[in-house]
Amino acid sequence: xxxxxxxxxxxxxxxxxxxxxxxxxxxxxxxxxxxxxxxxxxxxxxxxxxxxxxxxxxxxxxxxxxxxxxxxxxxxxxxxxxxxxxxxxxxxxxxxxxxxxxxxxxxxxxxxxxxxxxxxxxxxxxxxxxxxxxxxxxxxxxxxxxxxxxxxxxxxxxxxxxxxxxxxxxxxxxxxxxxxxxxxxxxxxxxxxxxxxxxxxxxxxxxxxxxxxxxxxxxxxxxxxxxxxxxxxxxxxxxxxxxxxxxxxxxxxxxxxxxxxxxxxxxxxxxxxxxxxxxxxxxxxxxxxxxxxxxxxxxxxxxxxxxxxxxxxxxxxxxxxxxxxxxxxxxxxxxxxxxxxxxxxxxxxxxxxxxxxxxxxxxxxxxxxxxxxxxxxxxxxxxxxxxxxxxxxxxxxxxxxxxxxxxxxxxxxxxxxxxxx
Numbered sequence: 001x002x003x004x005x006x007x008x009x010x011x012x013x014x015x016x017x018x019x020x021x022x023x024x025x026x027x028x029x030x031x032x033x034x035x036x037x038x039x040x041x042x043x044x045x046x047x048x049x050x051x052x053x054x055x056x057x058x059x060x061x062x063x064x065x066x067x068x069x070x071x072x073x074x075x076x077x078x079x080x081x082x083x084x085x086x087x088x089x090x091x092x093x094x095x096x097x098x099x100x101x102x103x104x105x106x107x108x109x110x111x112x113x114x115x116x117x118x119x120x121x122x123x124x125x126x127x128x129x130x131x132x133x134x135x136x137x138x139x140x141x142x143x144x145x146x147x148x149x150x151x152x153x154x155x156x157x158x159x160x161x162x163x164x165x166x167x168x169x170x171x172x173x174x175x176x177x178x179x180x181x182x183x184x185x186x187x188x189x190x191x192x193x194x195x196x197x198x199x200x201x202x203x204x205x206x207x208x209x210x211x212x213x214x215x216x217x218x219x220x221x222x223x224x225x226x227x228x229x230x231x232x233x234x235x236x237x238x239x240x241x242x243x244x245x246x247x248x249x250x251x252x253x254x255x256x257x258x259x260x261x262x263x264x265x266x267x268x269x270x271x272x273x274x275x276x277x278x279x280x281x282x283x284x285x286x287x288x289x290x291x292x293x294x295x296x297x298x299x300x301x302x303x304x305x306x307x308x309x310x311x312x313x314x315x316x317x318x319x320x321x322x323x324x325x326x327x328x329x330x331x332x333x334x335x336x337x338x339x340x341x342x343x344x345x346x347x348x349x350x351x352x353x354x355x356x357x358x359x360x361x362x363x364x365x366x367x368x369x370x371x372x373x374x375x376x377x378x379x380x381x382x383x384x385x386x387x388x389x390x391x392x393x394x395x396x397x398x399x400x401x402x403x404x405x406x407x408x409x410x411x412x413x414x415x416x417x418x419x420x421x
Contacts, residue, residue, distance in 0.1 A: 026054070026381065027053055027054025027381055027383070027384060028053050028054055028378070028381045029050060029053040029054040029055040030054040030055075031054075032050070032054070032055040032056065032116050032117065032208070033055065033056045033058065033114055033115045033116050033117070034047055034050050034051070034055045034056065034057045034058070034115070034116065034117045034118075034119065035058050035060055035108075035111055035112065035115045035117070035118045035119070036057055036058065036059045036060065036092065036119050037060045037099075037118065037119065037120040037121075037122070037127075037132070038119050038120055038121040038149060039061075039067045039068050039069065039121065040067070040068055040069050040121070040193075041069070041088060041165070041190060041193040041194070041197070042121055042149045042192075042193045042194070042196040042197045042200070042222075042224065043119050043120065043121040043149050043197065043200075044059075044067070044069070044088040044089055045088055045193070045194060045197035046119060046147075046149075046197035046198070046200045046201050046204070047059070047092065047119050048088055048089060048090060048091060048092065049197075049201055049375075050117070050201065050204070051090065051091030051092055051386075051387070052090070052091055052374060052383040052384070052385070053378075053381075053383055054381075054384075055091075055117075056093075057091060057092040057093070058092070058093050058094075058095055058111065058395070058399060059089065059092040059093065059094045059095070059390060060095055060097050060099070060108065060111075061094055061095070061096050061097070061392060061393070062096070062097075062098065062099075063096045063097070063098050063393070063419055063420035064420065065392075066094070066096065066392040066393070067085060067089070069082060069084050069085040069088065070082060070085045070392065077365075077366045077369070078365055078366055078367075079365040079366060081365075081366075081389065081391075083369075083370075085389065086361075086363070086366070086369050086371070086389045087370075087371050087372060088389075089389040089390065090361055090371060090385050090387060090388065090389050091384075091385060091386055091387045092387060092389070092390055093387065093390055093394065093395035093398075093399065094390035094391065094392055094393055094394045094395055094396070095107075095111075095393065095395060095396045095399055095419070096392055096393030096396055096419050096420045097396075097418060097419050098417055098418060098419060098420075099130045099132055100130065101416065101417045101418060102416075103413050103416035103417060103418035104417070104418040104419065105130070105131060105132065106413070106418065107400065107403075107405075107413060107418055107419070108132060109137075109140055110403050110405075111399070111403070112137050112140045112141050112144065113140055113141055114403070115141065115144060116143070116144070116145060116208065116211075117144075117145045117146075117147070117204055117208065118134075118137065118144060118145070118146045118147065119147045119149065119200065119204070120132075120146075120147070120148055120149070121148070121149035121150065122150075123150060123151075123160070123162060123163075124148075124150055124153075124154045124159050124160060125160070127148070134146040134148070134219045138217060141217070142215075142216065142217060143211055143215060143216065143217045144217040145204055145207045145208055145211060145217050145218060145220070146217065146218075146219050146220065147200050147203065147204055147219075147220040147222060148219070148220065148221055148222065149196055149197075149200055149222045149223070149224075150163055150221075150222075150223050150224075151163005151164065151167060151168060151223060151224050151225060152168075152223050152224070152225045153221055153222075153223035153225065153226060154221045155221075158171075158225070163223070163224055163225070164224075165190040165191075165192045165193040165224060166187060167224075168192035168193075168196075168223075168224035168225045168227070168228045169187055169191065169192050169228055170185070171225060172192070172225050172228035172229045172232070173228075173229070173232060173235070173246075174191070174192070174228050174231070174232060175187060176246065176247065176248070177232075177235050177246045177247065177248055177249065177254075178248060179248045179250070180248055180250040181247065181248050181249065181250065182248075183248065186248075191227075191228065191231055192224040192225070192227050192228040193224060195224075195227035195228065195230065195231055196222055196223065196224045196226075196227035198227075199222055199226075199227050199230065200220065200222045203220045203222065204220060207220060234253070234254050234255050235254055237255075238254050238255065251270065252307060252311075253272075253274070255274075255304075256272070256274035256275075256300060256304070257274075257300070257303040257304050257307045257310055257311075258271065258272065258273050258279075258282070258303070258307075258310060258311060258314060259271075259272040259273070259274050260272075260311070261340065262311060262314060262315055262318050263315050263318060263319070264318045264319065264321060264322055264323040264325075264326050265318075265319055265320065265321055265322050265323075266322045266323055267323050267340075268323060268340055269323035269324075269326055269327050269337060269338065269339055269340060270337065270338050270339075270340060271326070271327075271330055271335060271336065271337040271338075272335075272336045272337075273335060274300075275300075276299065276300070278334075278335055278336075279297075279303070280292060281333060281334065281335060282330075282335055285329065285330065285333050285335065286314070286317045287317075288313075288314075288317060291313060291314075296309060296310070297310055323339060323340075324339065327339055355373065355377075356373045356374075357372065357373040358370060358371075358372070358373060359371040359372070359373045359385060361385055361388050361389070362388060363388045363389065364388065364391070365391070369388070369389070371385070392420075393419060393420055396419050396420075397410055400413070
């Protein structure tokens, strides 16, 4: 770390955190400072996870409306911030800076001197125009790790296009294989956004480890398009192997059958018998010796080739019991199966509660705010919710004070339009 931190950031996790948990030791990224100049999802998600691990994440927001998701993403509670924003920005402090002004950049450059990591997700070229790009900032801090997230990357024919998760899923091929055969394109959760955030974190942490050894920072170019393609392993492998262009399969698996949602007496459940041993066990469990003897289903390749007929035959047997009954029967003999849950059912299940996948964070305006829990568990240095999602510009003057800026200069910078009054 190159500069001062809040005193609480090096504290032991033995203290109770904002979600009521107790840890056992210092958080692994305590002492690391992240400047988050990103908005909406991929960048804020990445910086939030770094904050969960102890990093001092300072969210740099434009004065006025701040991060676009404060007012534009879903249900609003008592205040002006959306619940979408509140689920992407815990463990951060907010500074409202106008980077279009010399005064705003003065403050930002002071922060860069103290930072380890910068994450931004503006369209390529914007940061250069603001004089906040990597080449500029590395002159201030040669150890800086700078990650740019964009729709299509910093180079290439599509680099200047506006990029959102929807476009990345469509243009990467993902939407050509989602949905059901013959149906319209479909989109589920924002896998390009979230995936790009995760890939960015892995690159940032790898670069940080390298920086500890070499003393040198580096630039990271992450894109939603690349992330979406990276998730397409099975489909792309099948295409490269067979030459056949992948198409939508509903819930089915391109590499194995049966492995999908199937209809029971009262609705659907999911099950999988992706290898020969489980296939034989499934036929025995269903008392369907005829399926074992059917040449159309003798091995994985023939079952894939005859998937439609296979599922039709299996559903004749599954129609005799409810989905809940079949899940119980299949699990009892060792065949993977499960119900299709709604989100409330997933979060409120005994397992979801045990895994603590729903947190409540104390917020100064909203009171108790629900948040998605930590997606991985660290045993020795468990993550913590140390800070509520910040109010816009909540920490601007406090952070300026940390940087050694006196009260008179703070007022002068405010008068020059560096940040909102």
